[in-house]
Amino acid sequence: MLKWSIIFALIALVAGVLGFTGVAAGAAGIAKILFVLFLVVAVVMLVLAVIGGKAIGDAMK
Template sequence: MLKWALIMAVIALIAGGLGFTGVAGAAAGIAKILFFLFLVGFVIFLVLGFMAGKKVTGN
């Protein structure tokens, strides 16, 4: 998902440089959404990994 966010960001930069502001705005919006989804997924899996890695102590 991060790969797609980076691809959309590059498309937005190229389209903005060429003057296609509508395409650039749409690609930038998609890149933001994909990056946010990647970040949320990363945090969720990071927390789950820490929780699964803890040892249960007690008898």
């Protein structure tokens, strides 16, 4: 997801430089949504990893 977010951000930059403001705004909006979605998934995975690590550590005792 981060890869696609960066790709859409680059598309928005290029479209903005070339004067395609509608395309630039659309691509920037998509890039923002994908980046926020990436952050949410990353935080959820981090929390699950910490919880899973604690469960494994407790099982080793």
